[in-house]
Amino acid sequence: MRERGILAVVSGFSGAGKGTLMKALMDRYDNYALSISVTTRQPREGEKDGREYFFITEEQFDEMVAQDRLIEYARYVHHSYGTPKDYVMRQLEEGKDVILEIEIQGALKVKERFPETLLAFVTPPSAEELKRRLVNRGTETEEVIEARMRRACEEAEQMDRYDYLLINDQLDACVEELHRLIQAQHGRMNLHRDFAERMKRELKEISGK
Numbered sequence: 791m792r793e794r795g796i797l798a799v800v801s802g803f804s805g806a807g808k809g810t811l812m813k814a815l816m817d818r819y820d821n822y823a824l825s826i827s828v829t830t831r832q833p834r835e836g837e838k839d840g841r842e843y844f845f846i847t848e849e850q851f852d853e854m855v856a857q858d859r860l861i862e863y864a865r866y867v868h869h870s871y872g873t874p875k876d877y878v879m880r881q882l883e884e885g886k887d888v889i890l891e892i893e894i895q896g897a898l899k900v901k902e903r904f905p906e907t908l909l910a911f912v913t914p915p916s917a918e919e920l921k922r923r924l925v926n927r928g929t930e931t932e933e934v935i936e937a938r939m940r941r942a943c944e945e946a947e948q949m950d951r952y953d954y955l956l957i958n959d960q961l962d963a964c965v966e967e968l969h970r971l972i973q974a975q976h977g978r979m980n981l982h983r984d985f986a987e988r989m990k991r992e993l994k995e996i997s998g999k
């Protein structure tokens with residue numbers, strides 16, 4: 791049987807370059823599955839339903855919550871976002887390493903529910919660079935940019951609850967670092983309890999204990 795996959799959460803300030811980072815990781819390596827969230831916000835230009843998000847109504851969102859079909863969900867700057875449970879569980883069982891690109895409240899809920907989850911926080915090298923990236927993206931109004939900068943201030947307070955920090959200065963280096971972190975988790979002792987038990991048994995047998 792294939793070893794169960796690793797669940798990894800990647801969070802970071804809006805504008806930290808998480809989307810680009812995820813895309814580069816998926817393009818470069820085969821064994822990752824990126825969870826697609828549901829959201830009640832409107833698609834941005836160029837976004838496609840079922841690719842970046844499943845775009846749903848508030849009513850549909852509430853129904854998913856009521857039916858316990860989301861691993862976690864949160865409000866973020868006027869809208870709701872959530873992680874569908876079925877897909878994530880299935881991929882993990884099939885041995886894929888699953889990545890959730892979600893914000894901080896959701897990340898902490900996932901960690902509570904699945905304590906072995908790897909939490910990585912992505913940030914640009916400076917606050918100035920963050921603002922520059924948000925403005926250059928050109929998809930948001932000034933008001934939304936200001937709201938996202940304020941949200942970044944709040945999120946920064948919780949950054950140190952993550953297991954790992956990724957500074958997204960050079961995209962390539964950041965992709966490799968994230969890949970390395972996730973792959974290193976495969977060696978964790980708590981994922982190999984069966985092996986450890988078998989080894990203990992065999993050693994006792996061999997040494998006649």
Ligand code: 5GP
Binds near residue numbers: 896
């Ligand atoms: P955006 O509107 O820029 O696509 O996303 C806004 C924020 O919501 C980002 O920080 C993104 O990581 C987060 N987000 C996306 N999907 C989910 C989700 O399923 N759950 C939670 N908790 N946050 C999400």
